[in-house]
Amino acid sequence: MSELLEQFLVESRELVQAAADDLLALESAPGDPARLDGAFRAVHTLKGSVALFDLAPMGAALHAGEDLLDALRRGAVAPDRAAMDALLALLGASEAWLDAFAADGRLPDAAAADGRALEAALRARLPGNAPAQPAPLPAASPDWLPALLEREAAAIAPARAEGRTLAALRYVPSPDCFFLGDDPIAIIRALPAPVALHLAQREPWPADGPDPFTCNLVIEAVFAASEAELRQGLRLVADQVALAPVPAPAAPPAPSSSSRGLRVDAARVDALVDLAEELVVARNGLAHLVARVGEENPALARALAESEAGIGRLAERMHRAALGLRLVPLGRAFARLPRLARETAGGLGKEIALSVAGEAVEADRAVVDGLFDPLLHLLRNAIDHGIEPPEVREAAGKPRAGRIALSAAREDGWIAVTLSDDGRGMDPARLRAAAKARGVADDAAIDAMDDAAALDLVFRPGFSTAGTVTAISGRGVGMDAARAAVDSLGGRVAIRSAPGEGTTIRLLLPAGAAVTGVLTVRAGGELYGIPVDAVAETARLPASAILPLGAGEAFVLRGRTLPLLRLAGLLGLKPAPRGGTARLLVTGGAERAALEVEGFGGRLDVLLRPPQGLLRGLPGLAGTALLGDGSALLVLDLPDLLARGGAA
Amino acid sequence: MSVRLDGDAIRLDGPARVEDAEPLLALLHEGPGRTVDLDGAGPLHAAVVQVLLALRPPVRGTPADPFDARWLLPLLGPGS
Numbered sequence: 071m072s073e074l075l076e077q078f079l080v081e082s083r084e085l086v087q088a089a090a091d092d093l094l095a096l097e098s099a100p101g102d103p104a105r106l107d108g109a110f111r112a113v114h115t116l117k118g119s120v121a122l123f124d125l126a127p128m129g130a131a132l133h134a135g136e137d138l139l140d141a142l143r144r145g146a147v148a149p150d151r152a153a154m155d156a157l158l159a160l161l162g163a164s165e166a167w168l169d170a171f172a173a174d175g176r177l178p179d180a181a182a183a184d185g186r187a188l189e190a191a192l193r194a195r196l197p198g199n200a201p202a203q204p205a206p207l208p209a210a211s212p213d214w215l216p217a218l219l220e221r222e223a224a225a226i227a228p229a230r231a232e233g234r235t236l237a238a239l240r241y242v243p244s245p246d247c248f249f250l251g252d253d254p255i256a257i258i259r260a261l262p263a264p265v266a267l268h269l270a271q272r273e274p275w276p277a278d279g280p281d282p283f284t285c286n287l288v289i290e291a292v293f294a295a296s297e298a299e300l301r302q303g304l305r306l307v308a309d310q311v312a313l314a315p316v317p318a319p320a321a322p323p324a325p326s327s328s329s330r331g332l333r334v335d336a337a338r339v340d341a342l343v344d345l346a347e348e349l350v351v352a353r354n355g356l357a358h359l360v361a362r363v364g365e366e367n368p369a370l371a372r373a374l375a376e377s378e379a380g381i382g383r384l385a386e387r388m389h390r391a392a393l394g395l396r397l398v399p400l401g402r403a404f405a406r407l408p409r410l411a412r413e414t415a416g417g418l419g420k421e422i423a424l425s426v427a428g429e430a431v432e433a434d435r436a437v438v439d440g441l442f443d444p445l446l447h448l449l450r451n452a453i454d455h456g457i458e459p460p461e462v463r464e465a466a467g468k469p470r471a472g473r474i475a476l477s478a479a480r481e482d483g484w485i486a487v488t489l490s491d492d493g494r495g496m497d498p499a500r501l502r503a504a505a506k507a508r509g510v511a512d513d514a515a516i517d518a519m520d521d522a523a524a525l526d527l528v529f530r531p532g533f534s535t536a537g538t539v540t541a542i543s544g545r546g547v548g549m550d551a552a553r554a555a556v557d558s559l560g561g562r563v564a565i566r567s568a569p570g571e572g573t574t575i576r577l578l579l580p581a582g583a584a585v586t587g588v589l590t591v592r593a594g595g596e597l598y599g600i601p602v603d604a605v606a607e608t609a610r611l612p613a614s615a616i617l618p619l620g621a622g623e624a625f626v627l628r629g630r631t632l633p634l635l636r637l638a639g640l641l642g643l644k645p646a647p648r649g650g651t652a653r654l655l656v657t658g659g660a661e662r663a664a665l666e667v668e669g670f671g672g673r674l675d676v677l678l679r680p681p682q683g684l685l686r687g688l689p690g691l692a693g694t695a696l697l698g699d700g701s702a703l704l705v706l707d708l709p710d711l712l713a714r715g716g717a718a
Numbered sequence: 719m720s721v722r723l724d725g726d727a728i729r730l731d732g733p734a735r736v737e738d739a740e741p742l743l744a745l746l747h748e749g750p751g752r753t754v755d756l757d758g759a760g761p762l763h764a765a766v767v768q769v770l771l772a773l774r775p776p777v778r779g780t781p782a783d784p785f786d787a788r789w790l791l792p793l794l795g796p797g798s
Contacts, residue, residue, distance in 0.1 A: 248736050248765050255764040259785045267789045269771055279747060280772040282739035287768055 085116040110139040121309035127185030134192035222266035234294040236316035241289040263294035346389040401429030421471035428478030444552035456493030490574035496567040498524040529553040590671030594643025599705035606658040730759035739765035760786035
């Protein structure tokens, strides 16, 4: 992905988020001018930067959103619910489009129609139903370049003679850019290596002097930089700028002179963390050598030991510092939740007041990124099942809007994330009955549970207390999936509830990355990792000891018959033929099974990362880990894999 | 930034913001022919640059901002 695209995606998502924050704040403080200005500026800037890429439907819809926000700002339109809904729908669509653009490099086919529908909905709120104003294309005229080159020939010639890459720009700032906080000169000032600058007026200056609040400038300039470098600096006003290369004799490009920020690929940070970890381990070897020297030369050993301790301190500090590079604020996982919560509540005809605290608490990136999905699920669940309809709440003497509080805090090296609601709460007796009806566990075990254990039943696979399955959260795969996701991050989930008063769910997560011990095994010719926790023992068995059992195979281990499954088969791969010896591992847990593999590697401590991208949602996958040689190891979720394989 | 009248000259000092354009414009309207002293001024906001471009008062001094001194100053002043 090009740096420009990457930066565009990061900034656009921030702008969508900023606009959504302002719009949501406007719901509690309708007409707040600072929030309206903020939302307007964010949408305006977003509209400007999408012009950089082939995102026309998005640009047109954002333009309509900008017009509506402008009308709201001027007081020409009332900030009613319909206007807010239309604007939030625009932001939701923008976010989805950005995701699609990031994944596929283009908008989905439906984007054109969706964009038109959004545009129509936004324009319908405008007074007099103003038709789309054509976006000004000030810089489209291609004939500005020759005139510029001729006028600035004296300045361009020396730079050209040095063989530098030259690019020209024509920037016509929008007349209201001062209101939006833009300073066109500052934007030009920040570009690298100017060669020529020319300022002119867009329209003749009025006889009585310029309007100090309206920008009437046309800026033309030449830079000793590539178009791409300039585009980078101009990305927020891309819709107001035209760029063109200045024809130049073939020559090596000028070295980039801009080195303001430093954006580092996450994989390189991970590689640094891994190296720092190896350094800590390598130092342990040194300690062993020092001990051996001590027997022969105590004086030398003392000096070595001191030096070794110094290296050890440095190695550990380096390790901590490298891990610190991976820390990001939890706000990253929280930011989109208020808007999604509002959508969910709206769809269910409920009212909620969501408060968020502790966004600044930091945790490892893998933890923060992996937290969004389970949190969203828990939040939707709270709105769907916890919060009562407004009339029911009123009858119970509660405020109409259900209160949901999401907060994060540090606790002894852990991060505690708490989600509490003041809804109807959970009744252990009802949960027990539902669990029995659904056969989540056997009746005697359920009866023996205390109330806390009964509440915990909601996290069992296949449990759902909703009378009817809803589109929001009642699919019966939610709460257990949320717990599994938190488990895979090395965290824990606890639940507390009082009928009629509400429910509190507490997630305890490691602040640093979860280091997981894995056993590497070979199956179907590929290397996989299996968390050590999931393995009770490994064994080699003569092939003759394996007996057919029904359609499958089994063997007897210490007087107990265990089913034998082939890992390659579970993964949908072709198993290698079995030789005279079968290598197998026995899983832990109540329902033991044996898995046959083609070979054992070794034990590794890895940073387990939740599955991303294409791997997301792949059954039986706990995550991925980066190996020392830079390759990725797929780490399997054995219980999940066996549950699926056993059912098949 | 500060915009103030110093005898016959209008002195601009320090970084200019968008709000500085209006007082500058007013001072130039009040006394056409006043010189604008840019010594120590800058970075200048586009709104301020625009006033200087439109009215073209005589300018003197060297802006503190190197970009402004090298690239903007030559474009300002009468009849350029």
